[in-house]
Amino acid sequence: MIRKRLLIIAILLVISIVFGSIFRGKVVEITGRIISSYYKSVNFVQDKFNMHFNQIEEIKRLGEQNKELQKSAVLLSTFANELNQILIDKNSSIYEPKVKLIKTLTYANISDYNKFWVKFDDFNQSKIYGLISQGKTAGILTAKDGKPLAILQNDKSASFSVLIGESRIPGIAIGNENGLIIKFIPQWLNPKVGDEVVTSGLDGIFFAGVEVGKVYEIIDENLYKSAVIKPYFDQNIPAFLYVITKER
16 A cells, blocks of 8 residues: 555656646746847837837937028028129129029920920020029020920030030030930040039020039040030929029
């Protein structure tokens, strides 16, 4: 009888040791999974939290930058007004370039994003006007059906005279789908990649010195060279443009 009891106790002890080990292993495994999931959740929330506050800081930074830009615009406008007053006082307004702010209206053709109608009073149908956006050349303005039509400078029908680099190499900038190209540069002249291109003011469209873009490729052909220009102007149509009403 005593032997049977001892045998039963021994069997129960073995069972306890074996299954207790398995049970403890499962508990540890489950606990590990729970802890891992918890830390993953904490890290996810922390990342989203940091991203949110980084966005807030970026918004604040952009807001401050916008204020500085607005301040600079006001100062520049004040300087321009003072300069205009000096020119008037010196009876030199005959030499003063003039620009006028005009509003863009609608596309001239829904499939052509380079041409659009503008609101422009005192429009002279016999004249070609230069268009400026943010101080850079944007295109030209001509008459179509008796109405003022704005043509962005990457359109093949847009062209105006320019100067290239410090050597002031003359040329005619012509629109193409990649921006602008200056063709028929004599072989003995040496425009370089990186040269800045500005208007010459000799065509009656723009006044001299308006920034156009930079040379990013020189094409060396048999009889002449061509310079491909990356314009400064973003081709997105702005709500307003400046039109040059008097070149000089």
